[in-house]
Structures are given as structure tokens and as C-alpha cells.
Amino acid sequence: MKSFFCLLLFFIGVNAKAQTNGEATLRHIKEVEWPKAYREQDTILLDKILADEFKMIGSDGEYSGKAEQIQYIKTHKPSYISFKFQIRRLEIFENGTAVVSGTGIIRWKDEKGEYDLIYQSSNVLIKRNGTWKAISSHTSGDQIVRLK
Numbered sequence: 001m002k003s004f005f006c007l008l009l010f011f012i013g014v015n016a017k018a019q020t021n022g023e024a025t026l027r028h029i030k031e032v033e034w035p036k037a038y039r040e041q042d043t044i045l046l047d048k049i050l051a052d053e054f055k056m057i058g059s060d061g062e063y064s065g066k067a068e069q070i071q072y073i074k075t076h077k078p079s080y081i082s083f084k085f086q087i088r089r090l091e092i093f094e095n096g097t098a099v100v101s102g103t104g105i106i107r108w109k110d111e112k113g114e115y116d117l118i119y120q121s122s123n124v125l126i127k128r129n130g131t132w133k134a135i136s137s138h139t140s141g142d143q144i145v146r147l148k
Contacts, residue, residue, distance in 0.1 A: 022092050022132075026125065029132055030100045035083050041073050051126065051133035059119055059142045081107040081114065085121070096127040104139070114147040 029049060037046040047070060054066040064072070088102040101122040108115055124136040 022098070022127075023090055026090055026092070026098055026100055026132060027087060029125070029134075030087060030102075030123065031085050034134075035085065038073055039078050039083065041077060043070050043074060046070055046073060049134055051128070051135045054133075054135055054137070056137040057139070059139045079108075081109055083107070098125045098127070098132065099123070100125065112146070116145045116147065118143045118145060 033045060034049055036042060037049060047066075050066045050069065052066060054069070056064045056069060058064065084105045086103045086105070087100060090098070090100050092098045099122065101120070104119050104121055106117040106119075108117060118141075119139050120141045121137065121139045123134055123138075125132045125134050127133075
């Protein structure tokens with residue numbers, strides 16, 4: 001009986017470690033790799049992040065897929081000052097699905113000065129062959145905040 005509990009504690013520890021590693025990987029994808037792909041127009045990196053069946057619903061209500069997102073970064077060089085994504089929800093489910101959502105803050109500058117474009121984003125990722133792939137993204141709530 002004692003060995004059963006030891007084995008059970010071992011598997012709980014292994015699962016907790018895997019969960020923590022998964023969370024760190026997802027955080028890295030959403031906070032580092034995904035913004036880097038857009039900032040550096042890195043189509044290879046974006047291709048690695050997005051699943052073939054990826055769909056996005058933008059703040060304007062328009063749908064796009066993986067091919068459209070890759071084409072977008074090829075043709076739109078970023079002109080923003082900075083970008084930061086603050087994760088507010090990160091959950092990994094037992095079926096290899098994860099939800100990552102939060103707030104994006106893009107700092108811009110125009111003739112009136114600097115401003116932040118703030119939006120909300122929800123993403124669904126699945127773990128496929130040991131790699132997390134984004135299958136869905138939705139943005140909403142674009143808000144402009146002028147900086148003084």
C-alpha cells in the first residue's frame with residue numbers, strides 16, 4: 001500500500017511538472033515568439049506557430065486563415081514603437097488543448113504624440129506531436145489611449 005502512494009505522488013509530481021513546462025512554453029509562444037514573428041516579418045516562425053486549420057476573427061469582425069496571416073506579415077512592416085501582451089488566462093486541459101487570453105498593448109506615435117492601442121485576445125492551441133499549435137484567435141475591444 002505504501003508503494004502505491006509513493007507511485008501516486010510520483011505521477012502527481014510528474015504531471016505538475018509537465019503542466020508547469022506546458023505553461024512556460026505557452027507563455028513563451030504568446031509573449032515572445034508570436035509578437036516576434038509579426039515584428040520581424042518572420043513567416044517561417046509564424047508558420048511554425050499556426051496550425052494549418054488556424055482561423056482568426058479580428059476586431060473588425062473579419063475572418064482570416066493561416067495563409068492570409070502569413071501574407072499579411074510579408075506585406076506589412078510594423079511601425080509601432082513597442083508591443084506587450086499580458087496574459088490573464090492560461091489553462092491547459094487534459095485533452096491537449098490550451099486557452100491563452102489577455103490584453104495586448106501596442107504603442108504608436110503620430111502627429112499628436114504617443115498613444116496605446118489596447119485590445120483583448122483569446123487563443124486556442126492544441127498540442128500535436130509534442131508541439132503547441134494555434135488553431136484559433138479572436139481579438140476585440142480596440143481602445144485608443146492617448147499618452148500625455
